[in-house]
Amino acid sequence: MSQQVKVPFADLHAQYLTIKEDLDAAIAEVIKTSAFIRGPFVNAFEKEFATAIGASHCVSCANGTDALYIAMRALGVKPGDEVITSAHSWIATSETVTQAGGSVVFCDTDTDTFTIDPALIEHKITPRTVGIIPVHLYGQSADMGAIMKIAARRGLWVLEDCAQAHLARCGDKTAGTYGSAAAFSFYPGKNLGAMGDAGAIITSDEVLAERMTMFARHGGLKKGDHRIEGINSRLDGLQAAVLSVKLKRLESWTAERKRLAGVYDRELSGLEDLEIPVAAPGRGHVYHLYVIRHPRREELKRFLAERGIETVINYPVALPFLPAYARMGARTEDFPNAYRHQSMVLSLPIFPEMTEVQQGLVIDAVKTFCKG
Structure with missing residues (x-):
């Protein structure tokens, strides 16, 4: 069920x-x-x-x-x-x-x-x-x-x-x-x-x-x-x-996304094996997605789903490794970072209307998994 x-x-x-x-x-x-x-x-x-x-x-x-x-x-x-x-x-x-x-x-x-x-x-x-x-x-x-x-x-x-x-x-x-x-x-x-x-x-x-x-x-x-x-x-x-x-609301919605991302950053930083998004200096981030990385991504996704938390793997296969581009003969060593990302990325819920309670449930569940 x-x-x-x-x-x-x-x-x-x-x-x-x-x-x-x-x-x-x-x-x-x-x-x-x-x-x-x-x-x-x-x-x-x-x-x-x-x-x-x-x-x-x-x-x-x-x-x-x-x-x-x-x-x-x-x-x-x-x-x-x-x-x-x-x-x-x-x-x-x-x-x-x-x-x-x-x-x-x-x-x-x-x-x-x-x-x-x-x-x-x-x-x-x-x-x-x-x-x-x-x-x-x-x-x-x-x-x-x-x-x-x-x-x-x-x-x-x-x-x-x-x-x-x-x-x-x-x-x-x-x-x-x-x-x-x-x-x-x-x-x-x-x-x-x-x-x-x-x-x-x-x-x-x-x-x-x-x-x-x-x-x-x-x-x-x-x-x-x-x-x-x-x-x-x-x-x-x-x-x-x-x-x-x-x-007309985009600026305020964007500000709220940034605030929510800041909460995630603060609460999830330092957890074992978990990598939070990096906002490069001088390069803005509007957090369309809040994408974490974890070596046990599939386990984490299932763990969150069992607790009623929806997550998404937006790009489970990097472009060079898709069947559509098999003709190019891409090797993992040609795209080491993209290859690494595809097996680790997981997008957590983030949207301007997200409540404190909802975000708290996500944070607590991720912490429980990482400390398990």
Whole structure:
């Protein structure tokens, strides 16, 4: 018999209850005005989100995967081009390189932050390399200062994967404002999530913004004027209205995630065999996920489940070792950190509506396991 859930991994219903009045009113207004495709709600959100991130343009689309694909097509990826990205991420980061016509080249992460190791990028660059896709994973920004120096020196574009890093800071800038463009996901469980699939690309390059807009709208900026072949990838009015309501709360929600992470850090630090997340100096963390590492990860997961605590293994297999990339013949010694992470990572519950009692149950259970 399954254990009754006492602490969910996330609680979107609890979030809804905190913004119910505003959310219901926004949705009703979209229905009242029939502004379902494009229109004022989409236009408003694009402006609001670009401002929040600190970019000049926001091109909304259907989801975060499309955001990566659209950006790469606009950047001109073609057959024979190589794009370097992290070995530890969701497959959307790599599969969109292939779908855009390029070849993905994986690079190992550093030992602590789960993000791509800049020191290893140089070794992956060949005459065919055209760009780098750093992933700001779990809410932790990648080392963009070092990555941008490499890109500038080698003449490469940078496309930031910000699917898990809404409002994360890196140095004195916001994640997503370093590269040529940045792709965002608004999947419901994200720090800024829609009530369905949604995504966007931000950029401060006007020409690139126009290319991305055209490609996402069947290759044209207006009906009947299709300058290229494109795709149909749109953010609908209902999701845009939902996102505008939630965007107003994103800063306070982010602050609460950081506070909860601080409690976890304080209470779980020093436990035997347990590694807590590392927030690198000068690189912001917005704690989309609170990811611990433990050599007996599967036992710990079962132990917590037996006590009604939901946890998730977000990436149980690093990208180079997936069957989809068996053709590359990846060896464990090629990606030692990504390989180590895949068998140890476990995401604990963390969400802005999490109560003190709920977090206390998680902390007590983890302590009991580690001291057992």
